[in-house]
Amino acid sequence: MPSSKGYAVLDAQSPLAPFNFSRREPGPTEIAIEILYCGVCHSDLHMARNEWGQSIYPMVPGHEIVGRVIAVGASSVKFKLGDIAAVGVIVDSCRHCAPCSNGEEHFCVQGATLTYAAPDRVDGSITMGGYASNYVVDERFAHTVPENLNLAAVAPLLCAGITTYSPLRHWKVGPGKKVGIVGLGGLGHMALKFAHAFGAHVVQFTTNLRKKEDALKLGADEVVLSTDPEAMNAHANSFDFILDTVSAPHSLDDYLVLLKKDATMCLVGLPDKPSSFGIFNMITRRASIAGSMIGGMVETQEMLDYCGEHNIVSEVEVIPIQKVNEAFERLLKQDVKYRFVIDMSSLK
Numbered sequence: 001m002p003s004s005k006g007y008a009v010l011d012a013q014s015p016l017a018p019f020n021f022s023r024r025e026p027g028p029t030e031i032a033i034e035i036l037y038c039g040v041c042h043s044d045l046h047m048a049r050n051e052w053g054q055s056i057y058p059m060v061p062g063h064e065i066v067g068r069v070i071a072v073g074a075s076s077v078k079f080k081l082g083d084i085a086a087v088g089v090i091v092d093s094c095r096h097c098a099p100c101s102n103g104e105e106h107f108c109v110q111g112a113t114l115t116y117a118a119p120d121r122v123d124g125s126i127t128m129g130g131y132a133s134n135y136v137v138d139e140r141f142a143h144t145v146p147e148n149l150n151l152a153a154v155a156p157l158l159c160a161g162i163t164t165y166s167p168l169r170h171w172k173v174g175p176g177k178k179v180g181i182v183g184l185g186g187l188g189h190m191a192l193k194f195a196h197a198f199g200a201h202v203v204q205f206t207t208n209l210r211k212k213e214d215a216l217k218l219g220a221d222e223v224v225l226s227t228d229p230e231a232m233n234a235h236a237n238s239f240d241f242i243l244d245t246v247s248a249p250h251s252l253d254d255y256l257v258l259l260k261k262d263a264t265m266c267l268v269g270l271p272d273k274p275s276s277f278g279i280f281n282m283i284t285r286r287a288s289i290a291g292s293m294i295g296g297m298v299e300t301q302e303m304l305d306y307c308g309e310h311n312i313v314s315e316v317e318v319i320p321i322q323k324v325n326e327a328f329e330r331l332l333k334q335d336v337k338y339r340f341v342i343d344m345s346s347l348k
């Protein structure tokens with residue numbers, strides 16, 4: 001393996017800075033990829049700053065990876081040299097528990113291995129993510145990419161894409177359903193695209209009406225300013241499903257009262273503080289609050305293939321890696337349309 005270059009944080013307070021490290025040679029079923037693009041997920045920011053209390057330093061973030069295969073293990077069958085491969089949020093699991101056997105490795109009962117800041121099952125080292133020149137991964141945890149899609153705009157599908165595709169599929173969002181998407185950021189704009197493509201009536205909730213025109217272009221049938229009580233009230237008791245992608249603490253009750261009887265609000269956003277909600281708002285409509293995390297390998301490939309067939313990609317702002325700290329700051333100010341993606345050729 002060539003040595004690896006990347007950007008790392010050394011503790012929860014420091015900015016990302018150049019960092020050199022090494023990765024192991026690919027094993028028999030593993031591939032090595034030269035990373036071309038890596039998306040900047042809000043989870044990278046939560047993790048860099050240890051907002052969930054589970055960070056390990058030094059940390060190279062990044063789990064929306066698209067790259068070119070530069071080495072293949074002797075027994076690998078899925079990729080050949082020069083192919084494009086994509087890697088998301090997990091890179092290993094026990095591979096034999098019930099969820100793993102079912103292609104739902106993200107729910108591995110022993111815990112899936114995260115792409116960064118997790119103990120590697122193969123050599124015990126700490127995984128280093130995709131803000132880097134290369135990655136080594138078992139081919140089971142790498143995906144093929146439809147040839148018709150722009151590679152920079154594919155990268156965010158590996159986290160923002162699958163994290164929204166999976167719950168929308170699980171709760172059978174489609175024609176005849178009224179669906180709300182809360183927050184128009186990286187996850188939110190992919191949720192909007194998918195819910196629209198699945199044929200639902202989609203309402204985008206945002207705290208920023210300047211995003212209204214974009215939301216309509218991305219597939220919203222209606223856009224609601226969530227800080228306007230009258231506008232919110234007009235949708236009381238009307239939603240079949242609401243997907244909440246918000247990264248910061250906010251009221252869940254504002255949305256629970258918009259659900260129909262027996263409807264579900266699914267949380268995918270992961271604020272750094274626990275949420276509370278009024279139980280009366282649930283019992284009076286037999287509502288459910290649910291959660292969902294990324295997706296398994298089978299569904300992630302299904303999502304990528306669906307995107308190829310329907311020409312769906314992320315709206316991206318491509319940046320050189322030298323601007324990644326600025327990108328973190330802009331993410332906090334909700335100043336991104338709608339995902340930053342690092343062009344790794346900038347990594348010198």
Ligand code: NAP
Binds near residue numbers: 042043334336
């Ligand atoms: P993002 O691009 O920063 O988008 C978050 C959006 O939330 C913002 O664009 C904004 O939308 C809204 N928002 C932010 N602060 C808010 C506040 N104080 N009150 C109300 N709304 C606010 O982030 P992202 O990359 O999409 O990630 C979103 C969250 O999902 C993060 O917490 C991330 O860690 C989590 N995540 C979870 C999974 C999973 O598997 N469950 C996977 C990936 C990411 P408006 O401007 O439209 O209001």
Ligand code: ZN
Binds near residue numbers: 159
């Ligand atoms: Zn992510």
Ligand code: ZN
Binds near residue numbers: 095107
């Ligand atoms: Zn397992």
